[in-house]
Amino acid sequence: MPELPEVETIRRSLEPLVVGRTVARLELRTPRLRVPLGEELRRGVEGRCITGSGRRGKYLWFVLEDGRGWFFHMGMSGRLRFVEGADAGEGVHDHLIARFAGGDALVFHDPRRFGLSIVDDPATSKLLADMGPEPLDEVAFDSDYLAAFRRRTTRAVKDVLMDQRVVAGLGNIYVNEILFLSGVRPRRSMVRMTLRDCAAVVVATREVIAEAIEHRGSSISDFLDGIGQRGGYQWRHRVYDREGQPCTTCRAPIKVVVVGQRSSFYCPRCQR
DNA sequence: GTAAACCTGGCA
DNA sequence: TGCCAGGTTTAC
Numbered sequence: 001m002p003e004l005p006e007v008e009t010i011r012r013s014l015e016p017l018v019v020g021r022t023v024a025r026l027e028l029r030t031p032r033l034r035v036p037l038g039e040e041l042r043r044g045v046e047g048r049c050i051t052g053s054g055r056r057g058k059y060l061w062f063v064l065e066d067g068r069g070w071f072f073h074m075g076m077s078g079r080l081r082f083v084e085g086a087d088a089g090e091g092v093h094d095h096l097i098a099r100f101a102g103g104d105a106l107v108f109h110d111p112r113r114f115g116l117s118i119v120d121d122p123a124t125s126k127l128l129a130d131m132g133p134e135p136l137d138e139v140a141f142d143s144d145y146l147a148a149f150r151r152r153t154t155r156a157v158k159d160v161l162m163d164q165r166v167v168a169g170l171g172n173i174y175v176n177e178i179l180f181l182s183g184v185r186p187r188r189s190m191v192r193m194t195l196r197d198c199a200a201v202v203v204a205t206r207e208v209i210a211e212a213i214e215h216r217g218s219s220i221s222d223f224l225d226g227i228g229q230r231g232g233y234q235w236r237h238r239v240y241d242r243e244g245q246p247c248t249t250c251r252a253p254i255k256v257v258v259v260g261q262r263s264s265f266y267c268p269r270c271q272r
Numbered sequence: 273g274t275a276a277a278c279c280t281g282g283c284a
Numbered sequence: 285t286g287c288c289a290g291g292t293t294t295a296c
Contacts, residue, residue, distance in 0.1 A: 003290060034278080034292075058291080076291055077280075093280085112279045114291060155273085164292085171290055220290070221282085240290095261275075263288085
């Protein structure tokens with residue numbers, strides 16, 4: 001499911017609801033997601049008050065009173081939802097239910113179980129250690145930074161942008177959209193990118209990610225934020241999942257190729 | 273580098 | 285029945 005804009009949308013929707021709340025009890029209803037869930041997680045969270053929240057790439061965390069972070073990654077199908085009252089979390093794929101003191105709950109729901117939940121120190125966590133710059137960080141993520149990868153790899157530009165070590169938080173949907181706006185085909189080798197192409201990609205990345213956050217992410221099948229609302233950016237997708245449909249710029253039919261095992265949609269006329 | 277693995281659900 | 289899906293890791 002979620003790429004950076006969806007994760008940020010979840011974080012923003014939940015923060016005002018959970019900050020100041022204390023987790024009275026954490027119910028673990030499955031032995032593992034992408035990592036095992038166990039007593040360590042329960043001990044890290046139970047009895048602690050949430051004092052803030054953070055996000056880096058596709059990871060989000062709630063800051064606990066001891067300074068550590070309660071981390072989540074949504075994988076492909078994860079949902080995090082605040083539920084009012086006491087009768088929350090009876091669904092089939094509700095794997096994690098945090099009951100707050102005084103009622104209400106936070107429920108992690110994930111049919112495919114590719115998600116993750118652990119407690120770790122945000123400042124030193126291995127999860128974040130090798131991650132590239134945030135795409136909206138204008139200082140760290142600029143055209144020179146991206147252009148430098150031309151000397152390091154011959155991989156397709158789409159692969160490079162999907163690599164979390166290069167830039168954080170981009171996934172299949174947004175890289176497709178970014179490359180369309182940049183006029184660059186997903187299979188183009190990084191080596192064949194001009195400095196001008198790199199600049200176009202960086203500008204398009206900022207535009208697409210900022211706009212997607214404004215629209216509260218893309219709900220292509222079932223994405224919901226922390227309070228059950230759909231996003232609106234799916235209506236603005238120009239190429240993603242539009243095979244055969246006319247390009248919004250030139251009317252040529254959108255094509256699809258596979259790059260790095262993922263479907264990549266592009267306009268054969270606008271993207272070279 | 274590329275493929276397969278981890279899982280379930282939805283759709284042709 | 286088979287293929288595809290917003291992700292990441294691990295194995296040839």
